[in-house]
Amino acid sequence: FAAGGFIGLWGAPRPARWAAVSAVAPAAVLAIAYGRIAAFEIDFAWALVGVGLAALNVAAAERAARHRAIAGMDGVLAAYAFGASLALGLASTMALEQAWLTVALALQLPALAWIHDKLRVDGLRRVALAVAAVVLVRLVLNHRVLDYPLDGVPGLDWMIYGYGVPALAFWSAARRFRRLADDYVVTVLEAGALAFGVLLATLQIRYWVAGDLTGGYALLEQSLQTIAWLVVAYGLYRGRQRNPRPVADWGWRILASMSATQIVLLQMLGDNPLWSGEAVGSWPVFNLLALAYGAPAVLGFLFYRAARCYGHRVLAMISGILALVLIFVELSLEVRRAFHGSLLDVGVTGDGEWYAYSVAWLVYAGALLALALWRGFAALRYASLAIVTLTVAKVFLFDMSELTGLYRALSFLGLGLCLIGIGYLYQRYVFPPKTPSLTRPTGTTP
Numbered sequence: 305f306a307a308g309g310f311i312g313l314w315g316a317p318r319p320a321r322w323a324a325v326s327a328v329a330p331a332a333v334l335a336i337a338y339g340r341i342a343a344f345e346i347d348f349a350w351a352l353v354g355v356g357l358a359a360l361n362v363a364a365a366e367r368a369a370r371h372r373a374i375a376g377m378d379g380v381l382a383a384y385a386f387g388a389s390l391a392l393g394l395a396s397t398m399a400l401e402q403a404w405l406t407v408a409l410a411l412q413l414p415a416l417a418w419i420h421d422k423l424r425v426d427g428l429r430r431v432a433l434a435v436a437a438v439v440l441v442r443l444v445l446n447h448r449v450l451d452y453p454l455d456g457v458p459g460l461d462w463m464i465y466g467y468g469v470p471a472l473a474f475w476s477a478a479r480r481f482r483r484l485a486d487d488y489v490v491t492v493l494e495a496g497a498l499a500f501g502v503l504l505a506t507l508q509i510r511y512w513v514a515g516d517l518t519g520g521y522a523l524l525e526q527s528l529q530t531i532a533w534l535v536v537a538y539g540l541y542r543g544r545q546r547n548p549r550p551v552a553d554w555g556w557r558i559l560a561s562m563s564a565t566q567i568v569l570l571q572m573l574g575d576n577p578l579w580s581g582e583a584v585g586s587w588p589v590f591n592l593l594a595l596a597y598g599a600p601a602v603l604g605f606l607f608y609r610a611a612r613c614y615g616h617r618v619l620a621m622i623s624g625i626l627a628l629v630l631i632f633v634e635l636s637l638e639v640r641r642a643f644h645g646s647l648l649d650v651g652v653t654g655d656g657e658w659y660a661y662s663v664a665w666l667v668y669a670g671a672l673l674a675l676a677l678w679r680g681f682a683a684l685r686y687a688s689l690a691i692v693t694l695t696v697a698k699v700f701l702f703d704m705s706e707l708t709g710l711y712r713a714l715s716f717l718g719l720g721l722c723l724i725g726i727g728y729l730y731q732r733y734v735f736p737p738k739t740p741s742l743t744r745p746t747g748t749t750p
Contacts, residue, residue: 305329320379327387354395361388382427403466410470417480450517471500494551527595533559534603583646597634601627665695
């Protein structure tokens with residue numbers, strides 16, 4: 305097949321078809337023989353046969369490159385390049401397994417991009433797309449990667465090269481292919497590089513927290529995953545303003561949406577330490593609450609500032625609201641931790657704790673109002689009013705009936721003083737009284 309196809313392409317009206325037979329048929333025969341005889345077991349002797357077949361394809365491509373002036377020779381070059389890539393893929397399968405096999409396949413992409421840059425053969429882009437599809441399926445859609453053995457410690461395991469090398473290979477190939485054309489092949493390669501990078505960070509966090517890639521999904525891991533996704537999303541969002549790319553545009557949207565969904569459904573509702581029973585740590589501020597709510601709030605404010613700068617009002621509103629809510633949640637849970645220690649779901653809530661919630665909320669509202677007056681942000685004034693309204697409702701609907709003695713008196717006294725202070729600030733800085741005009745009305749006599 306190899307020799308006959310190569311001989312038949314010279315002078316044929318469609319030489320690419322003969323070249324395809326010459327390149328693909330031997331690889332298919334080799335794969336069938338390998339499966340029937342070696343039962344797809346690791347065998348370096350068979351791998352050497354695959355390497356030899358790849359060398360034959362390279363030699364045929366080199367001969368065809370000398371006659372590129374003949375019509376159809378670009379298709380011949382593409383066919384033999386595909387045959388060489390296919391034969392190398394078979395050789396890798398015969399000699400390697402698990403992550404190393406995927407790494408070997410991924411490393412073909414920069415090589416194909418370099419050859420394409422030198423020979424300017426469009427068919428190589430389709431070959432690279434096929435190789436990229438195989439690597440993506442093996443690393444993204446293959447659930448068996450979770451069963452690969454983890455022999456080292458986090459940072460020294462197979463995921464570093466299993467995902468890191470393909471990410472670099474996809475990124476490098478995308479840059480080189482993009483020099484000649486910015487098409488769907490480049491988009492797939494850029495998306496693959498981003499996906500592998502995010503998966504590497506995600507699985508490393510998983511391994512660091514849980515010790516394996518299976519099992520439960522607790523608040524600590526959720527928090528670290530959210531922070532990692534938001535950091536990548538923020539980098540993509542800021543980067544797309546300087547260099548607009550479809551992958552960056554969709555990437556930050558997907559990662560930010562995943563983060564926001566996880567924050568609301570898992571971190572604030574499903575696995576909230578107030579009822580999940582997970583320990584948050586005995587240190588004030590520097591504990592699990594800061595990871596779960598404080599750090600995402602900071603990243604939310606970064607998104608808010610960037611979105612305001614770029615004129616994205618909807619994103620600014622959503623990120624700002626989520627950040628304010630997260631700070632409110634962390635502040636409330638910090639009050640709970642101060643009275644109950646690391647476990648927030650145990651113990652009876654006393655009068656002192658209920659009163660502390662009102663104080664903390666009013667301090668938060670006052671800080672937001674001060675910031676709003678200083679920076680001129682009306683949205684912060686509305687947020688401050690919302691928290692004050694919530695505090696008023698708590699005092700009148702709960703403290704009036706539940707608190708006793710001095711705490712009840714302090715609750716109403718503190719609320720009254722805060723309302724008076726807020727009213728003064730609004731009258732002084734938000735709605736100042738208008739000074740009477742000193743100009744004489746038109747048409748009047750002195």
